[in-house]
Amino acid sequence: xxxxxxxxxxxxxxxxxxxxxxxxxxxxxxxxxxxxxxxxxxxxxxxxxxxxxxxxxxxxxxxxxxxxxxxxxxxxxxxxxxxxxxxxxxxxxxxxxxxxxxxxxxxxxxxxxxxxxxxxxxxxxxxxxxxxxxxxxxxxxxxxxxxxxxxxxxxxxxxxxxxxxxxxxxxxxxxxxxxxxxxxxxxxxxxxxxxxxxxxxxxxxxxxxxxxxxxxxxxxxxxxxxxxxxxxxxxxxxxxxxxxxxxxxxxxxxxxxxxxxxxxxxxxxxxxxxxxxxxxxxxxxxxxxxxxxxxxxxxxxxxxxxxxxxxxxxxxxxxxxxxxxxxxxxxxxxxxxxxxxxxxxxxxxxxxxxxxxxxxxxxxxxxxxxxxxxxxxxxxxxxxxxxxxxxxxxxxxxxxxxxxxxxxxxxxxxxxxxxxxxxxxxxxxxxxxxxxxxxxxxx
Amino acid sequence: xxxxxxxxxxxxxxxxxxxxxxxxxxxxxxxxxxxxxxxxxxxxxxxxxxxxxxxxxxxxxxxxxxxxxxxxxxxxxxxxxxxxxxxxxxxxxxxxxxxxxxxxxxxxxxxxxxxxxxxxxxxxxxxxxxxxxxxxxxxxxxxxxxxxxxxxxxxxxxxxxxxxxxxxxxxxxxxxxxxxxxxxxxxxxxxxxxxxxxxxxxxxxxxxxxxxxxxxxxxxxxxxxxxxxxxxxxxxxxxxxxxxxxxxxxxxxxxxxxxxxxxxxxxxxxxxxxxxxxxxxxxxxxxxxxxxxxxxxxxxxxxxxxxxxx
Numbered sequence: 001x002x003x004x005x006x007x008x009x010x011x012x013x014x015x016x017x018x019x020x021x022x023x024x025x026x027x028x029x030x031x032x033x034x035x036x037x038x039x040x041x042x043x044x045x046x047x048x049x050x051x052x053x054x055x056x057x058x059x060x061x062x063x064x065x066x067x068x069x070x071x072x073x074x075x076x077x078x079x080x081x082x083x084x085x086x087x088x089x090x091x092x093x094x095x096x097x098x099x100x101x102x103x104x105x106x107x108x109x110x111x112x113x114x115x116x117x118x119x120x121x122x123x124x125x126x127x128x129x130x131x132x133x134x135x136x137x138x139x140x141x142x143x144x145x146x147x148x149x150x151x152x153x154x155x156x157x158x159x160x161x162x163x164x165x166x167x168x169x170x171x172x173x174x175x176x177x178x179x180x181x182x183x184x185x186x187x188x189x190x191x192x193x194x195x196x197x198x199x200x201x202x203x204x205x206x207x208x209x210x211x212x213x214x215x216x217x218x219x220x221x222x223x224x225x226x227x228x229x230x231x232x233x234x235x236x237x238x239x240x241x242x243x244x245x246x247x248x249x250x251x252x253x254x255x256x257x258x259x260x261x262x263x264x265x266x267x268x269x270x271x272x273x274x275x276x277x278x279x280x281x282x283x284x285x286x287x288x289x290x291x292x293x294x295x296x297x298x299x300x301x302x303x304x305x306x307x308x309x310x311x312x313x314x315x316x317x318x319x320x321x322x323x324x325x326x327x328x329x330x331x332x333x334x335x336x337x338x339x340x341x342x343x344x345x346x347x348x349x350x351x352x353x354x355x356x357x358x359x360x361x362x363x364x365x366x367x368x369x370x371x372x373x374x375x376x377x378x379x380x381x382x383x384x385x386x387x388x389x390x391x392x393x394x395x396x397x398x399x400x401x402x403x404x405x406x407x408x409x410x411x412x413x414x415x416x417x418x419x420x421x422x423x424x425x426x427x428x429x430x431x432x433x434x435x436x437x438x439x440x441x442x443x
Numbered sequence: 444x445x446x447x448x449x450x451x452x453x454x455x456x457x458x459x460x461x462x463x464x465x466x467x468x469x470x471x472x473x474x475x476x477x478x479x480x481x482x483x484x485x486x487x488x489x490x491x492x493x494x495x496x497x498x499x500x501x502x503x504x505x506x507x508x509x510x511x512x513x514x515x516x517x518x519x520x521x522x523x524x525x526x527x528x529x530x531x532x533x534x535x536x537x538x539x540x541x542x543x544x545x546x547x548x549x550x551x552x553x554x555x556x557x558x559x560x561x562x563x564x565x566x567x568x569x570x571x572x573x574x575x576x577x578x579x580x581x582x583x584x585x586x587x588x589x590x591x592x593x594x595x596x597x598x599x600x601x602x603x604x605x606x607x608x609x610x611x612x613x614x615x616x617x618x619x620x621x622x623x624x625x626x627x628x629x630x631x632x633x634x635x636x637x638x639x640x641x642x643x644x645x646x647x648x649x650x651x652x653x654x655x656x657x658x659x660x661x662x663x664x665x666x667x668x669x670x671x672x673x674x675x676x677x678x679x680x681x682x683x684x685x686x687x688x689x690x691x692x693x694x695x696x697x698x699x700x701x702x703x704x705x706x707x708x709x710x711x712x713x714x715x716x717x718x719x720x721x722x723x724x725x726x727x728x729x730x731x732x733x734x735x736x737x738x739x740x741x742x743x744x745x746x747x748x749x750x751x752x753x
Binding site for chain 1: 578
């Protein structure tokens with residue numbers, strides 16, 4: 001306990017607004033509880049948290065607290081989960097570290113983050129998975145390693161997934177190098193059944209439009225940029241679903257962006273297959289037309305789609321076809337992004353802007369649907385326990401304010417990298433902070 | 444007379460009036476070039492760097508000549524002889540050159556959008572001398588200038604662009620310009636070399652049959668088969684390409700009209716164009732080269748802020 005305490009002291013210095021509240025009393029006033037499992041769901045309450053445990057929930061609590069939190073239409077929900085982020089640690093610490101990544105996650109309202117294995121070395125063994133679990137123990141958010149499916153994410157031989165699973169790997173994926181070989185993916189799907197594993201894939205057939213830098217269409221033609229046909233995604237979704245049907249295993253598609261993919265996934269779900277999917281906030285927010293200035297922050301993988309595709313994608317978030325929101329937080333240092341479009345790296349940061357981006361683009365999205373997308377569903381799909389807002393519960397919660405505008409600037413980002421296309425944008429819907437483990441983190 | 448743009452990044456950004464101004468200014472410069480003394484002092488004390496990150500002979504010479512005829516000071520930079528090989532970024536390279544008080548940048552680069560990137564980060568005026576598979580605006584302008592000179596108009600003209608459309612920045616600039624000026628455009632070539640969405644993107648016609656395209660057009664702008672850009676298998680052999688899409692005198696004579704033949708150079712003789720067609724009296728290929736200098740003078744002159752023209 002002493003050790004954890006000390007580490008938290010260090011953390012306090014790094015994260016100005018995070019407070020160690022081991023013996024602190026925190027009173028959250030007039031907060032709307034958004035938690036389908038809570039007896040208080042949908043009601044406005046005062047919540048008292050003492051030493052990280054909910055001590056009381058009442059319409060009005062009068063008590064002397066160390067910290068009183070109030071807000072404008074303040075909401076409290078089970079902590080949010082991101083299923084696909086890159087913390088680049090170890091190997092690319094100049095882009096992000098577990099500490100800075102966790103800080104960005106906390107600022108974005110996330111208590112739990114799945115980090116992809118595309119580090120150096122790759123997370124393809126127990127040692128690497130444990131490095132992440134161990135090193136994250138003192139951080140304000142729970143960082144869960146995603147283990148690689150293949151050794152070195154090379155798509156050839158299976159990695160030791162069983163061993164990684166017992167060392168904390170929450171799911172398996174080759175991350176940014178989705179498995180291309182149907183044979184290998186089939187073996188992986190079968191293999192993980194023994195230990196309740198789930199495979200995550202970015203659906204992309206790399207052989208289609210191999211040189212493509214953006215979505216192939218009218219805009220890519222006008223911009224003179226090599227296009228990647230949307231079919232590259234659709235082919236992979238269709239194929240992978242067949243593999244799931246054969247293996248009777250569990251597969252989660254992330255970064256889904258093609259309307260046809262949604263159609264295939266919907267059909268697979270109707271047939272009772274364990275196929276789920278997530279979409280990124282930026283695929284819902286931006287379209288290929290936004291690339292008109294060759295903005296390298298919008299060079300993402302899979303590419304941004306057309307206006308009409310994005311419209312269909314947004315509907316799928318509302319109607320339940322899409323299960324989760326995945327930030328695809330891909331931090332890159334200045335020099336990887338401020339150069340010719342062709343040479344710029346793919347991806348943008350996303351943990352801090354997820355909620356605001358989606359709330360802005362989908363004002364019709366209810367708070368309870370949002371909580372389903374980022375808290376309930378990912379926990380269900382990947383088998384994590386879901387915290388419930390009730391008396392004596394351990395704190396693992398997110399505080400947010402749907403009606404409050406927020407402006408993102410380079411200086412306001414807590415991620416080590418600043419490659420966000422949301423820089424300078426004022427969005428609607430703010431994250432207030434998280435309460436997790438021994439830490440209260442407020443923006 | 445002023446352009447609506449600070450840089451010439453592409454025809455895409457130009458208005459119809461901008462194009463008109465450039466072509467009219469080029470007409471005046473072409474007249475200057477016929478004089479015994481071809482040099483004017485318009486850009487005296489203006490320093491221009493020609494940054495060529497990709498091989499070029501004719502475009503570089505044409506720009507250099509245009510700059511010299513305008514009395515500008517020029518420096519040449521080619522990628523092979525530079526620090527790019529040492530891993531310097533584009534922005535560093537250009538900023539280093541600009542810190543030596545250079546006023547304008549003429550740049551060719553293999554990445555689409557490279558000049559647009561530069562324009563966001565440096566204060567100097569930029570002329571795009573070709574970027575990736577995006578645009579080659581001065582080529583588009585000199586092609587239009589040559590068509591207008593030969594046939595007296597652009598409006599209503601039927602232009603067929605033939606060959607590797609997919610990898611051609613010349614095609615892109617031509618399409619943008621011709622559509623803005625009211626001409627009709629058909630692109631023709633093997634389906635593997637024609638972008639899938641080009642018809643919808645530009646409201647133009649697509650033709651896979653060479654003979655049909657030639658029968659339709661007034662002008663055939665024949666593109667170079669870019670051997671260096673074929674990084675995928677897009678057609679089986681040069682021999683077969685030539686059989687299906689090569690233009691020769693016999694083919695031209697079989698048409699019931701005399702069409703104008705253009706080519707941005709350098710020609711692969713015997714591949715896209717046979718010598719008997721390239722050197723025929725229907726060809727204006729050498730006039731294109733000549734006009735290139737006048738058009739580039741006009742562009743540089745107009746972007747330098749329109750000093751006194753003499």
